[in-house]
Amino acid sequence: MSAEDILVKTKLGEYLVKKGLLYTESDEWIKVQDSTITLGITDYAQKKLKYVVNVELPEPGRSVNAGEPIVTLESVKSVADAYSPCSGEVLEVNEELYDTPDLINKDPYGAGWLVKIKPAEPIDESKFLSPEAYAEKIRAKEE
Amino acid sequence: MLKTARETPLLETLRKYGASVGEFAGWITAMDYGNPLEEHMATRNSVTVFDVSHMGRYLIRGDNIFEFFQKLVSKDLSKFKEGRMSGPVLLLNENAYIIDDVMLYYLSDTEWLAVVNAPNIEKDRAWMLKWAKEWGYSITIEDITLSTALIAIQGPRAPEVIEKLGVKEAESLSILEFLHRPSALGEEAILVSRSGWTGEEVRSYGYEIMTTVKHGKHIFEAAVKAGAKPAGLIARDSLRLEMGYPLIGVDIGNDVNPIEARYWMALSLKKRGFLGEEALRRIYREGVSKFRVAFKLKKGVRRIPRHGNNVLIDGKVVGYVTSGAYSPVLGRSIGMGYIEATHSYIGFKVTIDIRGKTYEAKILDFPLI
Numbered sequence: 001m002s003a004e005d006i007l008v009k010t011k012l013g014e015y016l017v018k019k020g021l022l023y024t025e026s027d028e029w030i031k032v033q034d035s036t037i038t039l040g041i042t043d044y045a046q047k048k049l050k051y052v053v054n055v056e057l058p059e060p061g062r063s064v065n066a067g068e069p070i071v072t073l074e075s076v077k078s079v080a081d082a083y084s085p086c087s088g089e090v091l092e093v094n095e096e097l098y099d100t101p102d103l104i105n106k107d108p109y110g111a112g113w114l115v116k117i118k119p120a121e122p123i124d125e126s127k128f129l130s131p132e133a134y135a136e137k138i139r140a141k142e143e
Numbered sequence: 144m145l146k147t148a149r150e151t152p153l154l155e156t157l158r159k160y161g162a163s164v165g166e167f168a169g170w171i172t173a174m175d176y177g178n179p180l181e182e183h184m185a186t187r188n189s190v191t192v193f194d195v196s197h198m199g200r201y202l203i204r205g206d207n208i209f210e211f212f213q214k215l216v217s218k219d220l221s222k223f224k225e226g227r228m229s230g231p232v233l234l235l236n237e238n239a240y241i242i243d244d245v246m247l248y249y250l251s252d253t254e255w256l257a258v259v260n261a262p263n264i265e266k267d268r269a270w271m272l273k274w275a276k277e278w279g280y281s282i283t284i285e286d287i288t289l290s291t292a293l294i295a296i297q298g299p300r301a302p303e304v305i306e307k308l309g310v311k312e313a314e315s316l317s318i319l320e321f322l323h324r325p326s327a328l329g330e331e332a333i334l335v336s337r338s339g340w341t342g343e344e345v346r347s348y349g350y351e352i353m354t355t356v357k358h359g360k361h362i363f364e365a366a367v368k369a370g371a372k373p374a375g376l377i378a379r380d381s382l383r384l385e386m387g388y389p390l391i392g393v394d395i396g397n398d399v400n401p402i403e404a405r406y407w408m409a410l411s412l413k414k415r416g417f418l419g420e421e422a423l424r425r426i427y428r429e430g431v432s433k434f435r436v437a438f439k440l441k442k443g444v445r446r447i448p449r450h451g452n453n454v455l456i457d458g459k460v461v462g463y464v465t466s467g468a469y470s471p472v473l474g475r476s477i478g479m480g481y482i483e484a485t486h487s488y489i490g491f492k493v494t495i496d497i498r499g500k501t502y503e504a505k506i507l508d509f510p511l512i
């Protein structure tokens with residue numbers, strides 16, 4: 001955790017929101033770099049989902065639509081989807097997750113990333129939440 | 144009416160050990176401590192400590208409580224005596240459908256303890272009072288759920304932990320026996336029993352301690368110091384599933400009768416004169432249309448069967464899943480559910496539709512391990 005990151009504390013838990021990322025309403029984070037988008041789920045999402053035992057990832061090369069469920073995450077407790085933040089093409093998936101799906105719990109913003117996507121057109125960053133706005137959303141949900 | 148979740152009285156203590164908290168049946172409590180599969184395995188191979196204070200606890204007092212409960216519950220209590228637990232016993236309605244499964248503790252001739260399931264705390268109290276009134280028994284019910292803690296210490300090394308807690312005579316207890324007001328950590332506890340709901344109790348490796356909240360915090364901490372790994376409700380769920388123990392409101396409930404649920408350990412079919420008896424005997428005699436069974440999926444199938452998934456034979460729906468989990472002991476997904484009596488091919492194959500894909504599974508009897 002860097003000094004800039006936000007630690008949201010509620011009566012139910014503590015959730016890390018990292019700076020330098022954008023967030024979605026459906027609890028994913030995205031990182032935009034060199035016209036590639038990396039997608040993952042947030043610390044809040046992994047804590048709600050609990051221990052992940054199975055991840056189903058899309059085939060690299062597949063074209064995806066914005067808002068389409070592209071990753072299925074199954075935990076000991078429940079099942080959730082992660083949605084594509086944009087239309088484009090799947091460049092790469094995190095194959096480490098097939099053997100060690102709990103990387104999502106251990107390092108949701110790092111080794112637990114899910115998918116890299118090449119967007120069909122440049123990302124409109126205003127459609128996403130800033131770290132501050134996402135932190136506020138968690139607080140509002142839990143209080 | 145706005146319903147806010149209650150917190151287990153041990154919540155702050157559980158957080159100290161890294162509890163990931165969540166809600167179960169209106170209670171905020173520990174779901175896991177980072178890795179529920181490790182907690183599961185530690186229960187089978189070593190020892191764990193669970194806070195199960197979300198279970199409802201009632202002290203029931205009256206001059207004729209034996210007679211009252213003998214009329215109320217499914218299981219024969221005629222050999223029940225002081226220092227023993229009986230259960231699970233079922234509270235059945237007049238149609239022999241299940242209200243709750245309950246553990247009874249015989250504290251004295253005029254005072255029993257009932258430990259009930261979290262979703263049914265209020266319902267069970269109303270049910271007991273309704274029938275006491277109907278039958279003319281004078282009983283009182285004191286709710287001690289929030290003023291006490293219930294802690295389970297489970298696994299092959301549980302006796303070591305109990306010894307380190309200084310509970311004398313605990314080793315001489317048989318399964319479902321308890322010590323009333325024993326000393327633990329040099330202070331009086333309410334009771335220490337040889338029991339649990341993980342499967343370890345049947346190997347005599349399970350203890351439960353009921354005591355005051357303050358003492359309970361010390362007991363939990365001392366158990367961890369003595370080597371017990373803290374474990375949460377997710378591990379408790381996969382442990383009970385391996386054993387085939389049903390969960391009320393999920394696997395059994397008011398839409399199922401005990402014959403369909405094959406809940407034999409909660410029944411005494413020779414018993415007469417209890418609520419739901421006539422209906423139960425009629426069902427037993429005439430037969431049922433579905434049975435509760437276990438499912439075991441193939442190794443390598445990563446998906447877990449979930450509540451509501453369909454069970455099929457040759458494309459025809461013949462049953463449904465009520466619970467599922469990944470069993471770290473078996474290294475595969477397992478489930479529990481119901482299958483039509485005409486198709487209860489125990490030992491043979493079916494398929495389960497999990498989110499639109501079908502997977503082969505074997506229908507089995509309990510326990511799975």
